[in-house]
Amino acid sequence: MNPVSEQQAGEQSGEVLRRHLRILEALLFASDVPLRPSDLAPYLGEGVDIPGLLLRLQEVYAERGVNLVRRGEGWAFRTAEDLGFLLRREEHETRPLSRAALETLSIIAYHQPATRAEIEEVRGVATGKGTLDLLMEAGWVRMRGRRRTPGRPVTYGTTDAFLDHFGLERLSDLPGLDELKGAGLLSGRLPADMQIPLPLDGALRDDEDPLDPADLGDLEPEDEET
Known part of the structure; x- marks a missing residue:
């Protein structure tokens, strides 16, 4: 493989990665419940390393106002813990458990x-x-x-x-x-x-x-x- 084709392959690989990350980002952002890798798989095709992509997306959002967090087997976007106080005024009062x-x-x-x-x-x-x-x-x-x-x-x-x-x-x-x-x-x-x-x-x-x-x-x- 010559240098030009290697560069093209790298660019294509990078483009596929960015597309996969954007798809995961969109699906997780639109969902009001945590999503498991099995829920995301139909949108990415076979052979895609979804756990690896989720960890990469988690790194991208690590320092932002919302973080990608794991909840059991599922993943979801949630407000960063240090900014939770900003949303308390928007919370609805609920009846506490006995x-x-x-x-x-x-x-x-x-x-x-x-x-x-x-x-x-x-x-x-x-x-x-x-x-x-x-x-x-x-x-x-x-x-x-x-x-x-x-x-x-x-x-x-x-x-x-x-x-x-x-x-x-x-x-x-x-x-x-x-x-x-x-x-x-x-x-x-x-x-x-x-x-x-x-x-x-x-x-x-x-x-x-x-x-x-x-x-x-x-x-x-x-x-x-x-």
């Missing part, structure tokens, strides 16, 4: 996959009907599967929307127990010797069975076999 809902959400986050009975055991009180419904309607909690124990109770876990709302890249970024108590997210009813476990983030555990897809539309959070 203490029971906050405790339930925290326990699910740290103990997932967790059943309703396990949540109640940690809290020391019964979980009122509707608490799990509320968290699921918010999009922060999902039904994962069914535990392979008598009654086959439903197991619960958090979602990518939970990570996005609380500004977490992965579950391992969750704050420690002392931070949670200091923020008022956990009450004094919790056992004094409670330890923060490592939450499971991903596929079903060995002691879980998948939910029947045909039942997902009708299955309620409190609908556990007895």
Whole structure:
């Protein structure tokens, strides 16, 4: 290959890279939810290194007013952390979660996959009907599967929307127990010797069975076999 053709190849390669980055930028900017590489792949064709492109685009936006951040398996543009205060005046006032809902959400986050009975055991009180419904309607909690124990109770876990709302890249970024108590997210009813476990983030555990897809539309959070 002569020098001219090498230069042309380099220019073409650079142009393809810029085009791919622009496509990712447009798709992520237009989406109100984090997008996974599998969501982006149809727009870029086969053989494209999407994870590598996302990391490159993240570098481009590292010092800007908006940053490209990872939320679980998804990616999204979000306001830079040091500029978040500028947008507080635009936030709509929302009804805060009850203490029971906050405790339930925290326990699910740290103990997932967790059943309703396990949540109640940690809290020391019964979980009122509707608490799990509320968290699921918010999009922060999902039904994962069914535990392979008598009654086959439903197991619960958090979602990518939970990570996005609380500004977490992965579950391992969750704050420690002392931070949670200091923020008022956990009450004094919790056992004094409670330890923060490592939450499971991903596929079903060995002691879980998948939910029947045909039942997902009708299955309620409190609908556990007895």
